[in-house]
Amino acid sequence: MGYKWQKCHNKRRILVERPAVIYARSVYLREIRRIELTDTSSSNRLILVHAGSRAGFLNSGNLLFKASTATGDYHRQMNQTNFEKWTTEMLIPNLPPPSVVVMDNATYHSVQENKVPTKCSTKPVMLEWLLKNNVEASILMRKDELFRLIEIHKPKEKTFKIDEYVKSHGHIVVRLPSYMCDLNPIELAWAKIKRIVRGHHINSDLSLIKLREVTELAISQVTEEDWRGFDDHVIVLEEHYWQRDGLIEDAVDRFLSLRSAMTVMIVTPILPYL
Template identity: 50%
Template sequence: MNLANFENWFGEKVLPNLPPNSVIVMDNAPYHNRQTERTPMKFDTKVRMLEWLQCRNIPCDESMRKDELYAKVRANKPAEKSFAVNLLAESKGHQVVRSPPYNCDLNTIELAWVNIKRHVREHNISGDLTATNMLNLVDATFQSVTASDWKGYCKKVKETEEEYWARDGVVEIAVDEIIFNTATSEVRKTQTHKRKTVTVKAIDHMA
């Protein structure tokens, strides 16, 4: 799959077959994320930064250093990225939401794929890897996924998410306790040091 093929398939095959006002959950594969107006990054060329700023009528000139130009880019970049597939979906009355990056266990489709691949592996007894046989086997496997299966995948993801939230709360409490104990320890050290200083001064005075 590549960007051009995905966007053609998405626009011609997916969107026309969706119910009105659908919500499309999409992962962060590179071909899902073509930006309509990519904001220059720190390592882009000076020319690219100048062009981006000038297109937006933001004051700049060629005499400025690259770090100065990038500071202007950061100060004026959009709050959210604009993706081509999002705009395409929105033009048809749908909405695209993206799953969290680097958390495939929070992506329901990943659970479905695990079972689909296992089903294909277990049922390809003959070892026939021809395109025709594999397409027929994959199609039959897709058809075997039921609404009940999907409901179970969603339930599992929700349980995983709730477990992460619970762990996050435990981590926050633990970090707060570490910070508090560290601060308390520093205060005690300071107080002990002051008492020692006072004692030494008192002994010197008596001597």
Template identity: 45%
Template sequence: MNRVPTKYSTKIAMIEWLVNNNIPHDPSESKADLMRLIDLHKPLDKVYRIDEIVRQAGHVALRLPPYMCELNPIELAWAGVKRYVRERNTSGNLPKADLKHLTYEAIASIGKDDWEGYVKRVMAIENSYWERDQRMENVVDEFIIDLGNASSSDSESSSDTSSEVD
């Protein structure tokens, strides 16, 4: 929603965006000047139509972290579809129509129990990440040195140690 123009957009599209967002501008300005103005006023976060639809239905859309496909159950489903097709395409040279038919057949074979399994697997992975993150926080906390409470003897002994290492 409210797609921000790029430097490749038409000047008309840039002006239209500025008008729709109540941003004062001079339509006679160059595209480069209009683009600088757009960059100054563009929203930090993108708003997607699907998020609005979900919100209006009383829900919140949560985004997966980028490059974390193992947290997306659809990836497990697609892996199953590809495996199904690969196992049935033993010669490796099926006609396109047959491959399409196998793909639809594989998708249709995914049932409720399969989806529940995919979701449970992703939840187990996510839980392992949370547990690992908590253990890592505990380990890091053990290594934090509070310099505000260090006595002069602590400082001297640490400086003696550092000179021995050098």
């Protein structure tokens, strides 16, 4: 879940957040701060897709459709096709440019553009990628040779299809770091909508039409004032994480430095006797 055990100088272990998670959060916070400073249970199930900002939910940005199953992880039913359709038909036409789109790393958000082959890819796939990227390669070459070329010419960062599409319309995309859904204000909006729906005493025989009516009513009751509160809450969290990560980074470095110093102190006296 993003944590690991780290040995200290006294041989005890402390539970610390994985550096990769801290790094990803730091990158996200730095980018979102830069942008801000630059001023720029029924048997029926519904899946809701929406976008919002300090001004409230995006006008005409609401996609509400029936889940195909009422049990299991129905979140998986939101797929790339549905998400891209919503983005092209509802999000982009109603999004005032330039906007900052904060997006998590759900599978349907993360279809790669120009996906880089791996060592396990077939030879034709490797060749196709190399030729598509204007790298000379031959069918006579072995896979290890092809993969070396791929490693040399692959882009430094992954590019995602949906990010490039949104950027092409004059917007900025910022990806949430893993395990950090609390940095997304819309999670607070979802929580309020669910509370309102539950308050209508939903039961198993509620019709889909009625469930839709209740859900749309709940959406309408999430006000602009609510959204400002959600956004302010996240801004406080961003500052908290930014300050805390800096303190933890320094503390861990001190632990590691102390451990190194203790090692030197123990080893040095016996060196003359070797």
